[in-house]
Amino acid sequence: MNEQENLQYPIGRFQAAASYPFEQTKEHLAAIAIFPHNLTELVGKWGDDRLDTPYRPGGWTVRQLVHHVADSHMNAYIRTKLALTEDVPTIKPYDQNTWSQLPDYSLSVAPSLVILSNMHQRWVTVLDALSEEQLQRPYFHPENQQRVSLAEVLAHYAWHGEHHYQHIYQLALRNQWV
Structure with missing residues (x-):
């Protein structure tokens, strides 16, 4: 990987597995359960100067990343509930780059950190109660025309949280903020 790709994908790109053993899930x-705590510990006391710093040239700011993660994980939570209550529901995609330009992305990160903490508590409660069979329940993603199992959703969002955490953590290391 070149330097730009290392900055963009500090833990590599997400690679879906053919299957997910229950222990891995x-x-x-x-x-997923610990992510909101870790993110809050990292950025919860940062000022605007740090929060408004892009994690890489041409990338989102830390503030935008935090708000993006809250939006993305809220969508994943709703999609999880849809997969559990409907037969292969088609989910609604959204344009994350356009969302990042909306006015709420200029707010303090505190509301998104609170959302993540509380929503993850609910999401983890639902996920932790699932059987191996329920973890195979899918939804249909129209962007890539694929069924996605809940086991894959868990893998993806475990990766997604760490992916964005590392964006911020690596920025903090480069700037000697930690």
């Missing part, structure tokens, strides 16, 4: 669940 529980590890993904643990990562």
Whole structure:
């Protein structure tokens, strides 16, 4: 990987597996459960100067990343509930770059950190109660025309949280903020 790709994908790109053993899914669940705490510990006391710093040239600011993660994980939570209550529901995609330009992305990160903490508590409660069979329940993603199992959703969002955490953490290391 070149330097730009390392900055964009500090833990590599997400690669879906053919299947997810139940033990691995529980590890993904643990990562999802702890993510809001870790993110809050990292950025919760940062001032505007740090929050408004892009994590890479041409990339979103830390503030935008935090708000994006809240939006993305809220969508994942709703999609999880749809997959559990409907037969292969078609989910609604959204344009994350356009969302990042909306006025709420200029707010303090505090509301998004609170959303993440509270919503993850609910999401993890639902996910932790699922059987191996329920983890295979899919939704249909129209952008890539694929069915996505809840086990894959857990893997993806465990990766997604760490992916964005590392964007911010690596920025903090480069700037000697940690």
